[in-house]
Amino acid sequence: MELNIAHLYPELLNIYGDKGNVLAISKRCEWRGIKVNVFDINIGDKIDPDFFDFYFIGGGQDKQQLMIADELQRQKEFLTAARDNMAVFLAICGGYQLFGHYYRPHNAEDIKGISIIDAYTIAGNTRFIGNVTVETDFLSPNTLVGFENHSGLTYIEGDTKPLGRIKTGNGNNGQDKTEGAVYKNIFGTYLHGSLLPKNPHFTDYLIKLSLQRRYDNVKLTALDDELELLAHTRGIGRKY
Ligand code: GLN
Numbered sequence: 635m636e637l638n639i640a641h642l643y644p645e646l647l648n649i650y651g652d653k654g655n656v657l658a659i660s661k662r663c664e665w666r667g668i669k670v671n672v673f674d675i676n677i678g679d680k681i682d683p684d685f686f687d688f689y690f691i692g693g694g695q696d697k698q699q700l701m702i703a704d705e706l707q708r709q710k711e712f713l714t715a716a717r718d719n720m721a722v723f724l725a726i727c728g729g730y731q732l733f734g735h736y737y738r739p740h741n742a743e744d745i746k747g748i749s750i751i752d753a754y755t756i757a758g759n760t761r762f763i764g765n766v767t768v769e770t771d772f773l774s775p776n777t778l779v780g781f782e783n784h785s786g787l788t789y790i791e792g793d794t795k796p797l798g799r800i801k802t803g804n805g806n807n808g809q810d811k812t813e814g815a816v817y818k819n820i821f822g823t824y825l826h827g828s829l830l831p832k833n834p835h836f837t838d839y840l841i842k843l844s845l846q847r848r849y850d851n852v853k854l855t856a857l858d859d860e861l862e863l864l865a866h867t868r869g870i871g872r873k874y
Contacts, residue, residue: 652692654828683715693727730822752792766803780825
């Protein structure tokens with residue numbers, strides 16, 4: 635089997651080592667003999683919505699988000715088409731915010747998003763920084779662990795659902811106990827870390843979903859994740 639990955643704007647949106655998510659997906663495929671083709675998509679590059687199985691966009695400060703906002707608008711029709719033909723997306727923090735309708739920074743114009751998820755973000759007065767534990771309904775174990783660093787408060791609406799419920803940390807907005815967003819095969823989250831190396835079960839979930847676009851009966855051989863998953867058994871619900 636073969637997996638085509640689009641890494642969106644890696645030079646601009648790669649804060650807190652978010653590139654580690656692409657490395658985790660690639661490595662866990664290679665360990666299973668699955669061929670991985672990673673394409674960096676930079677400003678001005680063309681996106682073929684039928685070619686890519688998995689898209690990754692990382693986080694960035696307000697400045698970097700502003701720098702790619704116009705570019706994302708130019709790519710909106712292609713990324714929307716990719717979403718609708720069930721490509722898989724993982725969007726972290728600043729990238730996640732721009733997949734919604736807008737991000738409203740402090741004392742500045744709204745940064746328009748591409749509305750491929752039904753969500754919006756408003757900069758808050760507190761910067762949420764720290765470890766996060768999330769409880770999901772679709773993973774086993776059912777937890778996700780990571781690190782948040784954002785001032786944006788994200789609110790999700792309509793058919794867009796939360797990625798999970800906050801057990802430790804703040805998540806989307808520190809108020810409604812939700813973290814992240816899911817719509818079709820788009821997964822948005824505030825979890826840096828980077829996220830996937832700490833959550834091999836979620837990595838495999840995304841790999842399987844991405845391969846299922848083109849292959850039937852996808853089965854991933856088990857890998858030894860004992861150490862990574864040990865982190866999921868400590869301190870849930872307790873401030874680390
Ligand atoms: N600039 C956004 C915020 O502060 C996103 C930050 C990030 O990607 N870590 O909320």
